[in-house]
Amino acid sequence: MTRKLFELCGTETERVFSPFCWRTRMALAHKDIKAETIPWRFSEKDAIAPHQSDKVPVLIDGETSIADSWAIANYLEDTYPDRPSLFGGEGGRAMGRMLNWWGDTVVLGGIFPMIAADIHGLLRPADQAYFRKTREARLGKTLEEAAANRDQAVEGFRNALNPMRLTLKTQTYLGGTSPNYADYIVFGPFQWARATSPFKLLKEDDPVYAWREKLLDAFGGMARNSPGYVV
């Protein structure tokens, strides 16, 4: 059985960059489950419409298709219980829901204005028009205005990572002594930035930087070997 994963890319099909797709990529690797990438672009809504979604990731696993990174993580945990656990039990699954929202609002939402203009530069012209229109509405400013403010914005972003930074003082990963889905939740947005932007989000002496290095090396350097900037 060939599993397939629709993953967001721009002009280069190898440069898969969606933060949500990266959460799923890492979750699949954690479970040691292979899936073939189907490159997908913002304007290709028709390709995933049969799977009741207008966004990626969409995972096709035999007769089943699942959209949304959180739903996919839960599907993988429930369908492949004998593989390494993504949540470390039901408490981790429940708390993971909140960490997922923290990852979406604080990490992904914090990074987005700083890299949006760079993402735009990687897209095909048709996708550029869609991206600019929808994202500028969300930002309340132009992509270029958001980028111009990033040296200042990054300070607030780094401060907002404090709960994570303090956690890493006493454990190597958010998941404990080894990484689990809690780590992939936060790593996804960092890998999105790495794939799309040369902007330096973290200082090298930050424990979050050291944590990110470990996840770049995980699964045989899967994330590090994917197209991206050295940041």
Place this chain on the structure above:
Amino acid sequence: MTRKLFELCGTETERVFSPFCWRTRMALAHKDIKAETIPWRFSEKDAIAPHQSDKVPVLIDGETSIADSWAIANYLEDTYPDRPSLFGGEGGRAMGRMLNWWGDTVVLGGIFPMIAADIHGLLRPADQAYFRKTREARLGKTLEEAAANRDQAVEGFRNALNPMRLTLKTQTYLGGTSPNYADYIVFGPFQWARATSPFKLLKEDDPVYAWREKLLDAFGGMARNSPGYVV
């Protein structure tokens, strides 16, 4: 065996208000473990010094004494594994560490400036001097200046609760279908505010308000029946 818990109070011994002690109170109730309160005030460092701590909570369980709410939660989980779990497995324990830091920095740290002047009003004169000196240094302003700004500060505080608010859209508690230590982490600071200040932190139509109501009712209304304001 009588277990004992040193708990912070002010002039009234019944009005126990430390956010950290409330985390421990809820954790003990979750495990259905009784502990007798030893009222403790900021100036009574000598009373807990034999237990290698200068802060409460300090739990005395037979020959063992444990300080720090996170350490106590871990102690209870490990020592009483047959009682209801506080973390729901090792994944929950690891992710709980981060939620604990989120609770400390975002929830407790967000509430503190808004209620500090009210806390001061509940203390004995000797404790008031200590509290004003140490807390004003931490705030970088007077207790009264911090209170004067609270109508504005509460907006930012409410926004910062978004990851929790979004989580409560799909599950009743941070711990899932029933509360666990993830909930007590966040409830502790809310109960601290309730015990000390009439200031309204949450709007009544906020899902976080409904969640707080449920925890006020938990364990036979333990928190609701403790001295506090109706907020």
